[in-house]
Amino acid sequence: MSDVAISARRLSPGTKAALGIFARYGTIIGLLAMIVTFSILSPAAFPTVGNFTNVLNQASLAMIIAGGLTLAVVVGELDLSIGFAASLHGILITGFVVHDKLPIPLGVVIVIALGAVIGLVNGFIVTKIKVNSVIATLGVGTILTGLAFAYSAGVPIVAGVPEAFLQLSLGRWLFGIPNNIIVMILVLGGLWVLVERTPLGQEIQAVGGNAVAARLAGVNVDRIKILGFVISGMCAALTGILLASRLGSGTASAADSYLLTAFAAVFLGSATLRDGEFHVLGTLVGALIIAFGFNGLNIFGAPTFSQYVLQGAILIIAVGMASLGRSLAER
Amino acid sequence: MSDVAISARRLSPGTKAALGIFARYGTIIGLLAMIVTFSILSPAAFPTVGNFTNVLNQASLAMIIAGGLTLAVVVGELDLSIGFAASLHGILITGFVVHDKLPIPLGVVIVIALGAVIGLVNGFIVTKIKVNSVIATLGVGTILTGLAFAYSAGVPIVAGVPEAFLQLSLGRWLFGIPNNIIVMILVLGGLWVLVERTPLGQEIQAVGGNAVAARLAGVNVDRIKILGFVISGMCAALTGILLASRLGSGTASAADSYLLTAFAAVFLGSATLRDGEFHVLGTLVGALIIAFGFNGLNIFGAPTFSQYVLQGAILIIAVGMASLGRSLAER
Amino acid sequence: QDKPLLGVVSISATEANNVRYIQGATKAADELGWKTNVVDAAGSADQANAAIQNFAQLKADAIIDMVFPYSSIGAGLAAAGDAGIPVVTWGGGLGSTVAATNGSGGPMAIPVVDLMVKKMDGKGSILALTYRTGEVCRNREVVMDEIVAKHPEITVTKNEVRIPGYFEDGAQYANAWLASHPAGKENLAIWGCWDDPAIGAIGSLRAQGRDDVLVYGINGNAQALENIKNGFMTATAWQDSFTEGYNMVKMLKDIKDAGGAWQAKAAEVPAVLVTKETVDAFLKDHPEAIK
């Protein structure tokens, strides 16, 4: 037997501990490193309170919809309807406020309730008819696009949008913090408490972690999955409302592109803290990486093509650091 | 104590057998039912050899890219880079043929090889750096978009596309069957044989079925996953080439929308024959449902909004029939 | 099917300008006693080709391709050609077997860019929101480049928006650009190659309370006109898409009647520059523009 120790390739405990930190906080370290880098590259424009507020304000809508999506993926399903749903909700709220002259709070409540209903439909199709969630939510999303068309005939609703409606998202509140940011913090905070700190949240996590085990242990898996879709649907509705307010119009397909952004945020986030699990805090970090990445590259003035390349690289590197740290630490 | 038999809600064995057939062939029955319906609605234009050839011809590209994606999902990963990759490949092949005056076959070979390289990169990031495949392929896809921009400055390559290049996809071959259809049959047939009828295919299925068990059974899981990405990448390249030939130009983002179509086809197909498993034949059926749905609704002339609604409904119903049949039969 | 069939393939049947063109075309078709089928290709040239092929299968009497350049619908044109069906484009240019075109949006940019440069006194910074994949947008970008090139003291930052996602992109690019272009230092302007990205940018300006930046769009969709009325947008060029659609369908009848004798041609409808000063008068003339 050869005497060359196999241990030549072993890592010291210290190295392993350091790698473990990377595994847990890799994405957060990535986010901070990125912010520092951009601050050095564009010292005048990037690291200002104004710019950070703007980035957060801008990202709030994506964060809310991604927060909702997180609940759907935590229970182990995908929700591809959120972008289309948010577009429809934007049209509906504008229509309610402009055409039907509903009071804004009532309109908001109705639209969010509709969002819950869409979630219910998604959840029902997935759990009761047992259609794979990709197909179910893609199908529902396509139907919603059709409904958005039917409602608006494809023409954006613009005229007569009351200023009060615009102020929903343009307004600022305490200490001049934009409403969007406040709403986002409330929504994500609420979701975090729900998932991490309540008994219901335990069931939500259990269903996502191992649905079979959860069922054997007596968790009502279907009900929890439906709940995940309902929350996802409600967050999509809220995002649709805020987007309509921000744009001052209800436009079919205005929010469609949130789908990919939300997915990127959620999956980026899954590399944060816990290995490959979805959670609200991770989604927040993921959304921040995407938002600050976009903003920083822009301010630095990278040409369009390199912006794409760098954005892609940021995604991979942020997760890669965490994943590599983890797999080395666990070797 | 009531003596009403519990079996009041029970299904007879005959019903169960019938439901079992639905479970296996639900999507295929759905496809046929749809074809019959459209034939009744548009008897003159829909059920003609010409139209069916036309539908198949149109769907061929989506089928090829979806066939490749099937391999990625069979090994248990998602490949979100395919649409962006196909767009890049379309630009590259046009650039090679128009600007660099490469012979077409050489250009095709180079581009397909590049597709394999992209798959290799995806596979490497996923298996070695252990980045979640959603983030890895989204990141790579974003980078590819950047490269497409860099190569073409975002401007489509149009002028000087040789007729021979257009004939790649416009041409017809044996019995006047369009080339696209022939290529599609060869690719999907080859993939089917690979997955279903070779020992390597067994390993591919094993990795997707249970990666831990596959590893302990002595399968080189990483190698198989990389192979899945490589095949996915090569099929994306082929689709990009045929699309460029069909459009007569290389355009950034021309093929981006294949991503959703391919996913819909693959997931639709997973409800065919086997429960919730991905396979090449299922993807074929899924792609046919989407293509005939689009064509039939077009030809029938349904209003735009109802086209969306019906397309969404077709997705859900096709899978729903199979899934419901299965879950009832197995109660 | 006795009524002649008009097939319309739109790049995005949810986009305001496309919708108005479709409305004009449908009105003319109704007057002619034709039936109209609209297919939304959702931005995909491949879908557009498929839709044109489907119309060829259906033996439609004429096909309108909206916005996809003639160079990207090769397979569709081939199928329509084989079936002897005339294809016209809106914003897709004239070439190959295309029988007629209008809505070639490039020249529409001239009055808007001229105004922008004038208001900037020939110096300052511009954020240009571009979309090169689209033929029309690309042409407009070329127009802007040519005009701005005459003013070396103007610097242009270009950013590509995506479809879908143009609102969000417009807003985010504006955010970043504004961060490095603080108020009061120089003349600032944001230019969208069509209205929607510029409208996204307006959202960002309003969120930040910046009113020192002038915003320009093109197409004159209802939301842009609304923004001009409210003082958030400086100018847009109103494209009379409705009339373009209407005229084009009327011309389709001539094309069919002429048969082989038809000479391909462009039949443009001039655009109207709309600014804060002219918007009220304009809306009086064209109330339909904002309905």
Added chain:
Amino acid sequence: MAAAFTRGAPQPGGAEMTVPLLVARDIAKAFGGTQALKGVSLDIAPGEIHGLVGANGAGKSTFIRILAGLNHPDAGRIELDGRRQEIGTPQRATELGMSFIHQELAFVPGMTVLQNIMLGVPKKTRFGLTDWRAIARDVAPIAGRVGISAPLNASVKGLSTAEIWLINICRALVRKARLIVMDEPTASLAAGEAERLFAIVRDLSASGVSVLYISHRLDEILNLCTRVSVFRDGRSVAELAGDALHRPALVEAIVGGAIRDTQRTATARARGGVVLEAKNLTRVPKVRGVSLELHAGEVLGIGGLVGAGRTELARLLFGADRPDSGEMALMGRPYTPSSPAAAVQVGLGLVPEERRAEALFLSKSIAFNLSIANLDRVAFGRYLPLMNRRARTSMAGEMIRALSIKARNASTPVGRLSGGNQQKVAIGRWLQRIPKVLILDEPTRGVDIGARTEIHRLIRQQAEAGMAVLVISSEPDELPELCDRVLVMAEGRIVRELTGLAMSRKAIVEASYVEP
């Protein structure tokens, strides 16, 4: 044989003659074409420990799943406290006061021990938030009693299968249930844990809680139960109690005839040269300096307590994990497997401990599962890389016969087999390949007595043909029965080597508690 067929009349086995807690009558259930239950009946008195036995695939778990509301019966009725109930959902089963330890391990990998214990159990809250501190206070004594040694807030990742089993048991106890159903609770436990469980079961019974206890270990059944129901081929064929309850009667009722005894055929066989050798193999914290030699033609057993590091050792030998230090040699040459694939290449095989997670492709056919490690044998040839499906089917058929796997045919998905039959498939895969070294981690877990004899026979047959076999087992009787030599591990070290007559159940258990 006087197998007392006393179905229907509740026996006074310690419990009073009251209304039975649970009555099940003529329950039938078919899955697709498989008639899993053809009509079984059973009743359980309050406070009774009722045994349920039967061969693999007899329908025991299906019956339990019906009680648990996981499957719906096609016919029959279930009464609780004399009232007829449609159970329908697991939630309803819980409401009715039943709690279950299912045959399949149920846990959520990302969660802590405490979270897993509380899975599906109503939790205390403060201001609507989970009050983990109060919950931990309540759970800690129960966890201690069951024998969970890991801290409650530790992640379950890295716990051994046995420890996770204890979590499942603890979960069933945390709910205040009137009937606790245990489907092979000791299959993954070693002697110590099992003893603890028996004590708990007796306490439960004394406090009026009924237990339905399923096991293939007849000694346990005889020790614990006052009454035992026997299922065979989906029917209840016997209910034994009192004097009629003894081992031969049970065996006969289970298999419906006599059975070849588990006698060793050859005791002292000539063993060949060293095939696999390990020196100072270490991977902290589970394996610390293990050295061993495995000879051709011998069956080497590894005994020890839960968490002793045996599974980890097997994984190191098989290349599934890498050692921190130490060396290995195979046939005298240095052996540093970089992956299981490399190990398989040079002639190793492993039957892992946790069949569903680590060994099987549940949605794939039996033929697929059997052939996956034998692909070279189902290929048409080197230059025609197509699969010979006929060869595959006939190979699978052989194995199905050899191990008497109860299935319709070779294309039945493995997920539809009963637990024991799944285990046979996991083993069969390697028996087909004939590796130089075969490592079996708990090979007969959940396997009925008939099949267990058969598996032992096959293992010994392979050894006689020259294979080197390493068997890890927590079942105290198995190692002396099967092995030529036994090593006992404790806390990651080998503490004792036993051979010949020294290899007794008692010696193994004693050595397990040795302080290394």
